[in-house]
Amino acid sequence: MQNLSKNQQIIFDLIDKSPEPLKAYSILFNVQKRGIKAPLQVYRALDKLVEIGKIHKIESRNAFIACQNSSCQISKATAFSICESCEKVTEINNSNLSKYLTGFKDKNGMKYNKYNLEFFGLCKKCVSKKS
Amino acid sequence: MQNLSKNQQIIFDLIDKSPEPLKAYSILFNVQKRGIKAPLQVYRALDKLVEIGKIHKIESRNAFIACQNSSCQISKATAFSICESCEKVTEINNSNLSKYLTGFKDKNGMKYNKYNLEFFGLCKKCVSKKS
DNA sequence: TACAAAATGTTATATTATAACAATTTAACT
């Protein structure tokens, strides 16, 4: 695995330490004291980190989370669970699911090389709060 | 099925006729001659149309497509194929897939009530162009 | 017809993301 550049490392560390997905401008705010002052600096680092699979973008939330699958270099098969109440996001690492989806072929004959799946619901904590 | 309001109908018709997903501001531009002048009018109609399942949002593209599944009232189980070359988007209607995902339970014990899946690849046309 | 819910209209602004250009650093080679 290649080394990260200065900005990439700063931003990855922040995301990796965060218990929740971070948004780009929240990241910007947090790294300004470390010399990263412009949105583009953040977005460039994010793009690269996504490209090399160190982080994933949660598309429905426009937010970024560190890859929780230690063997994941390049993200071609991502799945997440999202609690619609507390917004907790967890990466799903289930080989049955990934096998099923990686092998999935639709009748349109298209060959897929990547997928992203987002499940929504209530996490255990939030379910018990509501009852 | 409830009837659509004036703005909702105008915007749904536009999306429904489009061969490709439409973005909010492209919709705005197209309906200005019909009296819809502000972004918020577009977003409100889009929100409602998504809520009642007449359209879906393609999250990775920030664009909207008419539901291509005639029996789909409320969108709790959506899957799309996206060509990364020509950007053609098709709704996948595969009962095996939807059964598998609707029944999916992860080890975290979370109960899901909705999912969205986006597959990426090259459509047949684009595959043959490249070869 | 009166009431509540939904939808509309409007202005302003917040949030997310990229264009364009210049300078610097890094990595790989001779």
Next chain:
DNA sequence: AGTTAAATTGTTATAATATAACATTTTGTA
């Protein structure tokens, strides 16, 4: 070490996406 190409950084400006707040009108229904 010196050369070069690729990657990264820095900077300003702006594009694209989306919502807040408030007033009014329309619609469904008791």
